[in-house]
Amino acid sequence: MLLIKSLTKYFSKNTPHQVLALHNFNLKVKKGDFITIIGSNGAGKSTLLNLIAGTLLPDYGEIRLDGEMITYQPEYKRAYWIGRVFQNPLLGTAPYMSIEENLALSLKREKRGLRKGINQEMREYFRQRLSELGLGLEKDLNKKAGLLSGGERQAMTMLMATMFKPKVLLLDEHTAALDPESSKKILKITEELVEERKNDLITLMVTHNMKQALEVGNRTIMMDRGQNIFDIQGEERNKIDVNFLLQQFSKLRNQEYIEDRLVLD
Amino acid sequence: MSISIALHALEQGLIFGIMVLGVFLTYKILDFPDLTVDGSFTLGAAVTATIIFSGGSPLWGISLAIISGSLAGLFTGFLHTKLKLSNLLSGILTMTLLYSVNLRIMGKPNIPLLGKETILEKIAIYLPHISGNYLIPFFFLILVIIIKFALDLFLSTEIGLAIIATGDNEQMIKSLGANTDLTKIIGLSLSNALVALSGAFFAQYSGFADVNMGLGTIVSGLASVIIGISIIRTPTIFWRTIAVVIGSLLYRLIMIIALRYGYRLGFKPGDLKLISAVLVIVALAVPLIKKRIDFLTSFNLGRKDLQNNHKEV
Ligand SMILES: Nc1ncnc2c1ncn2[C@@H]1O[C@H](COP(=O)(O)OP(=O)(O)OP(=O)(O)O)[C@@H](O)[C@H]1O
Ligand SMILES: [Mg+2]
Numbered sequence: 001m002l003l004i005k006s007l008t009k010y011f012s013k014n015t016p017h018q019v020l021a022l023h024n025f026n027l028k029v030k031k032g033d034f035i036t037i038i039g040s041n042g043a044g045k046s047t048l049l050n051l052i053a054g055t056l057l058p059d060y061g062e063i064r065l066d067g068e069m070i071t072y073q074p075e076y077k078r079a080y081w082i083g084r085v086f087q088n089p090l091l092g093t094a095p096y097m098s099i100e101e102n103l104a105l106s107l108k109r110e111k112r113g114l115r116k117g118i119n120q121e122m123r124e125y126f127r128q129r130l131s132e133l134g135l136g137l138e139k140d141l142n143k144k145a146g147l148l149s150g151g152e153r154q155a156m157t158m159l160m161a162t163m164f165k166p167k168v169l170l171l172d173e174h175t176a177a178l179d180p181e182s183s184k185k186i187l188k189i190t191e192e193l194v195e196e197r198k199n200d201l202i203t204l205m206v207t208h209n210m211k212q213a214l215e216v217g218n219r220t221i222m223m224d225r226g227q228n229i230f231d232i233q234g235e236e237r238n239k240i241d242v243n244f245l246l247q248q249f250s251k252l253r254n255q256e257y258i259e260d261r262l263v264l265d
Numbered sequence: 266m267s268i269s270i271a272l273h274a275l276e277q278g279l280i281f282g283i284m285v286l287g288v289f290l291t292y293k294i295l296d297f298p299d300l301t302v303d304g305s306f307t308l309g310a311a312v313t314a315t316i317i318f319s320g321g322s323p324l325w326g327i328s329l330a331i332i333s334g335s336l337a338g339l340f341t342g343f344l345h346t347k348l349k350l351s352n353l354l355s356g357i358l359t360m361t362l363l364y365s366v367n368l369r370i371m372g373k374p375n376i377p378l379l380g381k382e383t384i385l386e387k388i389a390i391y392l393p394h395i396s397g398n399y400l401i402p403f404f405f406l407i408l409v410i411i412i413k414f415a416l417d418l419f420l421s422t423e424i425g426l427a428i429i430a431t432g433d434n435e436q437m438i439k440s441l442g443a444n445t446d447l448t449k450i451i452g453l454s455l456s457n458a459l460v461a462l463s464g465a466f467f468a469q470y471s472g473f474a475d476v477n478m479g480l481g482t483i484v485s486g487l488a489s490v491i492i493g494i495s496i497i498r499t500p501t502i503f504w505r506t507i508a509v510v511i512g513s514l515l516y517r518l519i520m521i522i523a524l525r526y527g528y529r530l531g532f533k534p535g536d537l538k539l540i541s542a543v544l545v546i547v548a549l550a551v552p553l554i555k556k557r558i559d560f561l562t563s564f565n566l567g568r569k570d571l572q573n574n575h576k577e578v
Binding site for chain 2 (some may be wrong): 053097106224
């Protein structure tokens with residue numbers, strides 16, 4: 001269980017540019033939940049994932065995983081049980097390192113020592129897992145990751161983020177930078193990889209595609225100005241459609257517009 | 266070109282080659298231009314010379330040089346990762362404080378080793394069947410090969426791969442569970458241990474230690490790395506460590522020739538540093554200029570592929 005309580009994050013605190021990116025945010029996620037997160041630009045979606053992963057530290061609030069308090073744990077330690085895929089395919093792999101080196105780095109995350117970084121057994125495993133992606137990446141494990149296309153890299157990063165059996169998977173618009181074809185393909189890979197672990201993995205996926213948000217996963221939340229303003233799952237969720245979500249959005253937009261005008265006047 | 270020039274270039278190229286492998290580790294692998302080396306090269310020479318001068322064993326002197334070099338790297342790593350100083354400033358501070366430390370260790374600016382038993386006399390005893398002229402190059406060749414393979418092996422371990430990844434994509438390797446403060450500190454320690462080792466051998470080879478002998482180590486190290494890597498273009502660690510040692514040999518050859526015959530062109534010995542700095546500038550500028558030319562000519566030839574993809578992966 002992932003428990004987030006009153007999580008609050010400011011940027012440039014106590015300066016004229018202060019931003020309240022996350023405001024008293026609460027969320028309770030069960031094992032096996034696959035949550036899609038939507039919200040307009042600047043709503044705080046990426047900030048939320050960065051706080052869970054430890055890339056950023058909060059100003060207030062707490063994060064617990066399976067009862068353990070991890071709010072201020074360093075990022076590299078949380079990596080032992082968090083898998084991540086970013087929007088930018090360049091962030092997920094080391095370009096000058098080979099496919100097998102990238103995969104090996106991801107598989108062995110804890111207690112790195114003077115053992116050989118890659119062995120034959122690992123190579124076999126990588127070949128098998130890569131072939132399941134259906135992109136032919138298993139043919140040349142020595143190829144540099146920098147020579148792969150964005151879609152291929154993202155598929156590889158998806159594999160890296162799930163292969164080591166994490167407890168939490170964080171996906172931040174991980175299909176947004178790809179062409180529609182690759183985007184579909186990565187989404188399919190995502191669903192397959194999550195399905196493998198559907199009983200014990202917690203998945204949070206940020207997306208701007210509302211159709212996607214309702215089709216994938218079992219729960220959807222909408223964020224606005226750093227808060228969780230809408231949380232839907234189960235039967236209720238099956239009933240709503242994209243139009244409903246759009247209505248919710250435009251309600252917010254109008255309100256924002258009015259408020260902006262008030263501020264300007 | 267006479268045999269003696271070639272032999273000198275070979276000897277010096279190999280001795281400095283150990284230092285160049287260290288600079289390669291920081292500059293190319295960790296993406297950290299480490300100025301500590303100007304101080305840690307002298308540190309290795311100072312520690313070894315002090316011990317040998319006072320009658321200690323050369324092996325003991327060399328071991329201490331390695332340890333003190335790694336401590337120097339550790340200190341730079343501490344400044345950079347824990348006090349968050351920039352990589353250049355961290356190196357400059359350690360280099361500067363090492364100048365005083367080195368003077369303290371030696372007690373005077375210069376220690377002569379003439380008449381003392383150095384490692385080179387020792388090996389002459391163990392390898393009697395190799396004639397005098399070839400003994401030193403042979404010994405250092407074997408040594409550099411061993412160090413090269415040890416470094417390759419280290420970089421293929423779990424920690425080694427994490428160090429490479431730190432220089433390649435730091436954000437990624439952090440999100441894969443590596444403490445990048447630690448990987449940087451390990452890389453810097455190892456690098457400066459190699460540089461100090463190189464200094465320890467150079468002091469024994471040249472018969473003295475001087476508090477200024479490390480001046481310009483970073484520039485000559487960078488020049489060697491860049492020459493080697495631009496001549497042998499290869500992505501594998503195995504070939505890259507060979508390439509930088511070859512770069513070191515070529516660099517020393519150029520320097521020795523410039524020293525020997527440069528006067529005919531009006532050069533003085535004091536101009537050597539100018540020459541090596543210019544060498545680095547040229548070596549760094551050539552790929553950029555070449556790219557620029559490729560890019561401009563691609564318009565005339567209608568090479569769309571180059572126009573769109575002139576950024577190298
Ligand atoms: N490093 C930072 N420094 C200052 N402000 C930041 C920083 N990162 C984010 N912000 C601000 O925090 C707010 C939330 O940003 P965040 O990136 O979490 O939004 P998001 O919901 O992911 O938006 P998008 O859909 O555009 O990715 C925004 O107002 C943003 O400008
Ligand atoms: Mg975002």
